Amino acid sequence: MGILGALSTAVSGLSAQSYALENISGNIANSQTVGFKRVDTSFVDLIPDSPVKRAASGSVMAYSSLTNTLQGTLRTTNLSTNMALSGDGYFVVAKNEGSEALPIFNSINQFTRRGDFKLDANGHLVNGANRYLVGTTYNPATGAVTGSSTSPIQIPDTSIPARQSREVLYSGNLPTIPKPDKYSQSDPGSDMIRPAGYATDPVTTGTVVGADVTTFLGESIPGGEITLYSGNGTAVTAQMRWAKAADNTWMMFYQANSTPSQTGVAWQSVSGTTPITFDANGQRTSARNLSIAGMTVDGVTVGDIVLNFGAGGLTQFGDVNGQATPTITQDGYAYGTLAGISVNTDGSVMGSYTNGRTAKLAQVSVAHFAADDELKREDGSSFSATAESGPPVFGMMGTVMTGAAVEESNTDISDEFSKMIVTQQAYSANTRVMSTAQQMLQDVINIVR
Template identity: 30%
Template sequence: MSLIGSLFSGVSGLRSNSQAMNVIGDNISNTNTVGFKSSRSVFGDLFSTILNNGSVTSQIGQGTQFVGSLQDFSQGAIENSTNALDMAIDGQGFFVVNNGQGNFYTRAGQFRINDNGVVADIGGNALQGFRITGGTVGTTLESVDLAGVQSAPNPSTQFTLGANLNAAAADDTNPDSTTTFTSPVSLVNSVGEQVIASITFTKKPVAGRWDYTVSLPAGNGTVNPATPNNSGSLIFDTSGNLTDILDQSAASIGVGDLTLTLDFASPAASGQTVTWDLANAAGNSNGKVTGFAAASNTNSVVQNGFPTGILTGLSVANDGTINGLFSNGQSESLFQVALADFLAPTGLTRTGQNLFAESGLSGQPVIAAPNTGGFGSVLGSTLELSNVDLAQEFVTMIKTQQAFQASARIITTTDDLLTETVNLTR
């Protein structure tokens, strides 16, 4: 092999190490890029020249070549965030996003709700997930769309009234004394309107007896008079405890929960049955309504209905479930974020903006929910930082610099040798 060949070996070293320096520069410049995965250079030798008729002991290489770069998909550091839709993957997997033409894959979980109500990254790519309906997770991958999401109303089906009816109050035979007491009960009808029902108690001349009547405000509807329990009597013993209930016909029905039937008129809503919780599991008074010798009062009303609510906040669970928080105090699961993984993630094609695309070298994506199989969990209000190790990059940069300088020295030294060769003819 001639001296000229060593010149080309030096040139190959310059070329390969300059490309390696590009990889190092890319890594260092993306130290603060969320979800960035660093790369490392891969070199290979150039085919050798064989001297002396194929002797394996006389093979001389012709330099190096930059074969390519390999992506490092190791876990990056985790940082807390104040945005509920910032997400990090703890373990394997990629978020799936769609630009309207196809799916891409990323570890960068900086998501926001765009002007169309779709959860998307800064570049406008929509996050993909599975819609949750009635607590059931769907199987169709779709964009996480939160536009128009609201909490449907839940009509009241039960209420508990905490009240005391004054045992010392004058009965209704004395027209000069207050003999009635009214407790308002807030209920929710089928269209989500809050309606204040009134339970009016009247003290009777029989010891420990208070009659009750349930009514709705004028214009809101009526209490079905055909229901035996919509009016009746409560009977208290000498200790102020509820011991019996009489229906409309004054027949004893014992202590138990009372069923009331309400017909709503404005706005139009379905008639509904509401249970007045008065008894415990043993069939005795639950102690919420008492007949003590103290001023009549209402101390609590608890009911299980709620009106419609608008979306006021979001949270993300470890299994990727996006939960909506609503103005009516309710929480509802809306979507589950989808994750993708590949047999050979180092074969993915980088497309910029922290996005990867499927390629023939990566294999096809496997898409599933977080925390299933080999997939990692999703952390809400969290970001995965770049996995670039600055100390390692600087060490690699020094090695690359030295290799570049040594390759340049090969060229200058070979030039000196060639000059000496030319001078032999003088």
């Protein structure tokens, strides 16, 4: 059986090397395929049962050896919906068995590293292999989850409605000695407001009328400005000023009307006639929050506003310039439409809106497996779970997601060429074994002639 065994072994060698060449060919063909994982070939010897002294080297079988855990190079793209994973894990994708207009998704998800996703006409994120990205979709206006966490993401083309300003956060420092335009170091009390010079006393009434605007501007310092929004999204700019009424005692005004009549209210105190006070150490002693009822600016009704100074956000310390240094924010905004999409490192898909707001649109599902190389290969650079790979476990788990990037194939062309040369030589050597065994058999046949 020696010669016949050699023939059989050589045939197995030809088959194994052919299989290896097939894998090499596939790797080279997919060297530019996004998210492709090359397939290496492992060889296993097959030994017949025989005594130790008669053990033969045996024939050979070829098996695929996956390289799913070997990451390809990340390449930056110009498409914000492209995604790449750094570390373990796979995008969860669904296969559409219907049409793009009426998709019917297979209930069994697949897994891929191919992240060249883009939006289709229905707002789904679809990669180049026509696989639909799975995750959780959110309503950008309310933040509520829409749909299932195991269904394809569908980016909502939803606008964000206007939100009325309800709270203004105000922090900063007021100078111990303010320096308004009328301040003079040689004039004691010129750092304060002087009610005697007003047609209507702003301290006792909490208002500045049109006839007193020039005087008021000369005896107060700027307190910053903030854009506020009414219930229908109309924007108005609220100007604020500080007037010192006495030591450690201030009044804050906002401009209610920029074009008032002589007797009309131009500036309105945010706290009526109640001053805002500080102790000798410059810490605020008055209320943390002030309520402005029915705030109106230049005829636009903003509504009720809570002015929040924070726990220690407003102080009174010496300042060489004698000016306030405010930081002001508010919680309202205008109507906005979707202007752009970005992907964060934690897998959240964020929407940017024309009103300057950002909102979470979706959360991408990322799956992990105990044995990545035991996944079953599918077309489209996708995989399916097997009993050997174990069930998917979802979550980022240290994996970092990069937006506007894709993972390239992990195929190394030069390495594949080297393997191809070795495979070709091994294949040729097996053919020589076959021709030699054939010649030896011919010699045996010639003996009996």
